Amino acid sequence: MDKTRLSRAIKGAIAAAAVTSSFSTVSIAQDAQAQVEEIVVTGSRIQRATDANSATPISVFDAAQLEQSGQTTLEDFLQDVPSMTGGQLGSSVNNGSAGLATVSLRGLGSSRTLILMNGRRLSSSGGATGVVDLNTIPTSIIERVEILRDGASTIYGSDAIAGVINIITKKGFEGAELTASYGSSTHGDGDEYLAAMTFGTGNDKGHVMLNAQYTKRDEIGQGERNFSACPLREIGGNVVCGGSATTTPARFSPASSSDQLIVDPVTGNVRPFNAATDAYNFALASYLVTPQEVASMYGYGTYQLYDWKDVTTVNAFSELSFVNRRSDQLMAAEGTFWGPVVPVTNPYNPLNEPVNIGRRLEETGGRAFTQDLNTWRGVVGLDGEFCNEWTWDLSYNYSRWVDSQIDRGRGNTVRFENLLDPVACANDPECADAVGATGVPAWNPFASGTLTPEMQNYALVTNSPIERSSLRSFQANLVGDFGDWALTGEAPAWAIGYENRAERTEIVPDGAAEIGQIYFVNGDAWGGNYSVDEFYGEVRVPVLEGRPWAQVLAFEASFRYSDYSTIGDDTTFGFVAEYAPLDELRFRGTYSEGFRAPGLDDLFLTPTVSAETYADPCNEYGAGDNPNVIANCQADGIAPGTTIASTQATGLFGGNPDLKAEKSESWTLGMVWTPSWTDDMGFTVDYFNINIDDAIGTLTTNTIVKGCYESPNFSSPLCSLITGAPSVGTSPSPDAPTRRASDLTIAGQLLNSQNVATFETSGVDLGFDYSVDAGPGVFSVNLSATYLHEWKYRGSSEDPTIDLAGYFGADPVTTAIVAFPEWKFYGTLGYEYDCWSAFTTVRMLGAVDDFDPSPADLATRIDTTWYQDVNFNYFRWENLKLTGGIRNVWNQQPPYVTNNDDMNTLMRSYDTVGRFFYGTVTLQF
Known part of the structure; x- marks a missing residue:
């Protein structure tokens, strides 16, 4: 039984690419004589032998590694990769994610990391932001994930500034596979479920694969963990519970002064507001981990239409998918935040003058946000090979994304003003009925529990905006070589292509929001679209081969011309060089220009x-x-x-239609060492440097x-x-x-948005992969790490440059408080024998200091943080596989940091769930 998806035939390319997770060494031993085939590696359209070393830094992960991690979702797996740093936005984030799952290579933002499936773009799942929701990719269809840790705009176009993540799906799967998985935290919450079914069949003419998957994650409340049960404050050297000054009962201020007052809930007397004792604990009405359900269907098929042996083969292929995601967030109850005025005529007004109030609508239980998101995607195309082994393909890609949102617990501004004014309320029959049912003339915001269900039904509204996005793309590619014009045994190769792409976004607000009657909700409808025509070309020229001290010397060059309907045209160039003085030692370097076209929100967002x-x-x-x-x-x-x-x-x-594209320059310089005395070891080191100018900011x-x-x-x-x-x-x-x-x-x-910011980041990626026979089985080790030398940002020419490497602070990309550790490490040890295998993974985030501390702050440093995971596998009867494991074995708690109200920690950088147990059963027929 094949226990991994990668054979030894691609081991050389993997080792050269600095693979960042361990491989099943049993499969390596079994498939040593696998036939070498030609594939397209992410970062180039030119086919090359799988045992050829890659000239660009690539990380490759297969399905077995994803399973070994114990992660149900692709986002959680990828966010542990060392090259992912800074603000990682996971779907479990309560405040700001809307259920969206993204990753950010080099911490430069998800909009600068291009996500592909089988080398083709996916529709934006973040509305106008232009980012892809990784929830739309079911894990059970993944054969491997390739991460290009280098700019690739010349090959793939806009957004590939930091790199590319290419998800390769299963295509040759035959038989049937049923998978069921369940996991739960050591606290008995945050349960995760997965059920998947895959079926594939084929013959010499074609193949078809069908897949269905369902995943579910239960919520965890912030009150369920000690570290997040209340927003912490540091007072007099002590850490105490704090909260929001917009509270219940209402904090208020008279029109004649700036005094902050409250009606004491015990004595009923007016007194000064005390933040230490009167603040509202919004953590108890907030999720630590948000719930979500994702159901998907996926189908892939290919069929040989013609085989004209003297001319070309013609194959038809199709890829269809549908994904439904339902996600929820729960946040603190709506606050009035000094919006309404309590008139003198309100009988509960404790002062003889109008007062402004900051009142938390605690009786509502909080604001509940729900996203019901549907994504459709279809790809149809033709491909083939000419008799001279040139290959070609034509494809049309269409995807559509619709997000129907429901926001509950929102306040209607006009109706709350009516509730506070007895005269206005009496003139509104619905308001009169709402207060009349309780026998009072108006709402009393100066006491708790006074916003009755009848008043809530009258004054609360449900905000139901709809967002739509679509992508249409046509691609044509031709790949070949110059045949006899070779300087070495390998002929110069080339690829050319054309792409036409169009994207559209539309935001339809709720009616009440559109007329400005919902607290703090922008209700303007807006939309936008763009189209682009692109041409690209690349060439690879081997210069020397098999010479003393020059086993390989080759160069590559590429360009891309892009003509946008919104920003005009642009051309980018890229160059690659590789040199191997010995068979076991290879040097590689790249230079690439990149660009990111402004997103539709950057251009057209309503002011x-x-x-x-x-x-x-x-x-x-x-x-x-x-x-x-x-x-x-x-x-x-x-x-x-x-x-x-x-x-x-x-x-x-708002948006700015006069924006231009962001521009970048990237350099990498690396070394690959694969010792001649073993076929099962690889060591890589790659330096990277990325500069971005004209970055879009405010x-x-x-x-x-x-x-x-x-x-x-x-x-x-x-x-x-x-x-x-x-x-x-x-x-x-x-x-x-x-x-x-x-x-x-x-x-x-x-x-509005302007081309004013700059980024610069540099560092070193390290990788080590080794396997060896040990006793009756095989022992494997894989180590990968990233050293972040600098991560610089300048908001504009008028602002100072900040360097966040080695610090935690406000991420300029996401605005969240996140960590940028100098060192991030991921290592896996494994042992496989017969039908058993066991793996342990160690994850590390290096120490970071507060970028902008105050002398009185108590928590200005986070020490090096370690996590350990374990995974066990047992194979039985050739078709049954049992998997069990523990994530965060030692229940490492997230670090406390000063003055971060959102869970008192960096939830986008550190594990907030704690120890997590899981088990999986897989049946194959």
């Missing part, structure tokens, strides 16, 4: 208004200030020493104002982003109508 706090350079300026500031403030009619009372300006956020109000006023005579381009008073409906200043309002404040700024 929204926000109040932004800033430091005004003209406030009380004097002779000692920057001369440009003095001159510009005087030009605005502001005299020295003038006090500008307001520190807020209106900011307009400028802050302070950056705009500071940069503008410090430039001579308002010459900075930043000045054009100050839109002035008329755009926000306030009266303009007579001296500076385009910059200042009549009260001298900066009245409005354009804070």
